[in-house]
Amino acid sequence: MPGGIDPHTHFEFEFMGTKSVDDFYHGTKAAIAGGTTTIIDFAFPKPGESPLDAYHTYRLKADGKVCCDYGLHVCLTGWSDQVKKDMDLLCRDHGVNSFKLFMCYDFMVDDGELYSAFEHCKNLGAIAQVHAENGKIIIKNAEKLIAKGVTGPEGHEISRPEEVEAEAVNRACVIAKQVDCPLYIVHMMSAEAVEALQSHRNRYGGNVYGETLACALAIDGRQCRHECFAHAAGHILSPPLRSNAQTPTMLMKFLQADILQVTGSDNCTFNQSQKALGKNDFRKIPNGVNGVEDRMSVIWEKGVHAGIIDPSRFVAITSTNAAKIYNLFPRKGVIAVGSDADIVIWNANETRTISAKTHHQAVDFNVFEGMTCHGVPEYVIVNGRVCVDEGQLRVAEGHGRFIETPVFPPYVYDPEKYITLLTEHKNGTVEQNTQNFQKIHLEQY
Numbered sequence: 001m002p003g004g005i006d007p008h009t010h011f012e013f014e015f016m017g018t019k020s021v022d023d024f025y026h027g028t029k030a031a032i033a034g035g036t037t038t039i040i041d042f043a044f045p046k047p048g049e050s051p052l053d054a055y056h057t058y059r060l061k062a063d064g065k066v067c068c069d070y071g072l073h074v075c076l077t078g079w080s081d082q083v084k085k086d087m088d089l090l091c092r093d094h095g096v097n098s099f100k101l102f103m104c105y106d107f108m109v110d111d112g113e114l115y116s117a118f119e120h121c122k123n124l125g126a127i128a129q130v131h132a133e134n135g136k137i138i139i140k141n142a143e144k145l146i147a148k149g150v151t152g153p154e155g156h157e158i159s160r161p162e163e164v165e166a167e168a169v170n171r172a173c174v175i176a177k178q179v180d181c182p183l184y185i186v187h188m189m190s191a192e193a194v195e196a197l198q199s200h201r202n203r204y205g206g207n208v209y210g211e212t213l214a215c216a217l218a219i220d221g222r223q224c225r226h227e228c229f230a231h232a233a234g235h236i237l238s239p240p241l242r243s244n245a246q247t248p249t250m251l252m253k254f255l256q257a258d259i260l261q262v263t264g265s266d267n268c269t270f271n272q273s274q275k276a277l278g279k280n281d282f283r284k285i286p287n288g289v290n291g292v293e294d295r296m297s298v299i300w301e302k303g304v305h306a307g308i309i310d311p312s313r314f315v316a317i318t319s320t321n322a323a324k325i326y327n328l329f330p331r332k333g334v335i336a337v338g339s340d341a342d343i344v345i346w347n348a349n350e351t352r353t354i355s356a357k358t359h360h361q362a363v364d365f366n367v368f369e370g371m372t373c374h375g376v377p378e379y380v381i382v383n384g385r386v387c388v389d390e391g392q393l394r395v396a397e398g399h400g401r402f403i404e405t406p407v408f409p410p411y412v413y414d415p416e417k418y419i420t421l422l423t424e425h426k427n428g429t430v431e432q433n434t435q436n437f438q439k440i441h442l443e444q445y
């Protein structure tokens, strides 16, 4: 199958008073070990830094270090004429076609700023991305919890319940619709949030896309109530893993039904010593977990091996859809003449057990610790170079390139352009998938 594309990583990210430990070398090495051959990271402006400068800062961090190809989304932490001009230059000369805005954290933007940024994305042919959680509500909820003495990791999810995610999803969709801008909602973590997305799409049309994460498909928020602080804090990210034990399966079914389109990892790793910054206040636990290495195996296990999605859909949600949405298709996301030689030979019968002791990431913790997965990459070819050979990892630092993501007439969800997947049985009969869920997009082939 085509190599995995992880459109959501944060390598060397300066965040919450510290820096994520997987850098562009360890992060891309781990990606390849797990069958991912392209990542898209987020250039994030430091205080006072412009978006264009942030882009250059990230190019300097990544170029020469990456083992596989990478692209960059650019984060907008505010709105001004300068930001608008930077967006023009980033799209025109720097190979950027996606801009992320945050509805929570210190650098959250308000509805007017979202409106202006979305409008400019629309004008440029870029796609807008949001981290959808209502930041003002979270601040209030967390203050009250701390005042009541709830300071441990369990307070994190309590302060940001599903409706706080769903409200922001709906609001982002409404604002994007006003200016007819395509919108991509990153890391959707709850059924309520996805239902908000689907309800908007049903009413107004489909130029909104939803991504969920490997961790959300495999583990739930009960881990954050573990008696051991390091274990609980190790599972803190935002939006949080949900305590509802049904959530991972529900999210997988949303992927199956094309209600969600993409999976990422949100790989943003902090060692246990860094997580301890929030020992007395859950608001200070650096947010983020691993996933760039294990995403493909975990989704194979919980999706394909569990019988919820078929292998074609697996390829769509781990590779092809991200390539299409970020305008990398058909260079990436497909095996075809003229495409990059990013290829994975996947052994679905083989198993491996995930552990921080054996993973290739720099971080000292793994949220999938002890999980046994079917689905192991036997060979991984990165841009023509065999980097996993019979399971042996042989990466080359600097082998990866920055890949430009050109602005586009965006990929529009249009049911007319899809065909239903046909399943051919050994006896020669062909069965149509009457559920009409598995759809492949053929006209580019």
Ligand code: DUC
Pocket: 010, 131, 236, 237, 238, 239, 266, 268, 287, 288, 289
């Ligand atoms: N959420 C995380 O958990 N980490 C990085 C940034 C984010 O939005």
Ligand code: ZN
Pocket: 056, 094
């Ligand atoms: Zn430049």
Ligand code: ZN
Pocket: 131, 186, 187, 238, 239
């Ligand atoms: Zn986010």
Ligand code: ZN
Pocket: 008, 009, 010, 266, 268
């Ligand atoms: Zn993220």
